Amino acid sequence: EDKVVQSPLSLVVHEGDTVTLNCSYEVTNFRSLLWYKQEKKAPTFLFMLTSSGIEKKSGRLSSILDKKELFSILNITATQTGDSAIYLCAVGAGETSGSRLTFGEGTQLTVNP
Amino acid sequence: EPEVTQTPSHQVTQMGQEVILRCVPISNHLYFYWYRQILGQKVEFLVSFYNNEISEKSEIFDDQFSVERPDGSNFTLKIRSTKLEDSAMYFCASSATGGYTNYGYTFGSGTRLTVV
Structure with missing residues (x-):
């Protein structure tokens, strides 16, 4: 059974802090790892990672994948209150295109002013 | 930016309906998908x-569920x-290439189903 585990489950920081969110996985036929931000409803796409060691960056957010150790991290620098959300890690796996995503439990990030 | 649109946003129904x-x-x-998230639990x-x-x-998608793309634009989930x-x-999601581009999967804003 495919498994995705995120840590920590919950994190409270002050504005300006840097945070690192973790995601480890055990899946068969790994294809991609995705990070999403979920505020009120729909998960919104942040990054998709398929290759080890290549950092993806968007503003204050960055992410990297280690396919040997089977984990990914999401970094957020200079956090703002608007970063408060649940961050979801999901892994796409399987033998065919369009296969399912397996989600982790999410990390609830709270950024206090 | 293109969106996945879901309706209704909230539906209340009686058990058995x-x-x-x-x-x-x-x-x-x-590629089209349905996912669900029970309150406080993982997206499945x-x-x-x-x-x-x-x-x-x-395994969740048993005989009481079905999907259809009736007219080339809508994608429905029937329970x-x-x-x-339930x-x-x-959440409905779609992707251009099964998720193998930098855009991944795009999710809709969801339908909250409440069964009473």
């Missing part, structure tokens, strides 16, 4: 759909006889 949840995926996307895969047929389904445990947020 049939419900149809509707989705309009992004127009040039080829239900079904994927490609080339007018189901390509994969989870034949709802149970209390109460959840249902």
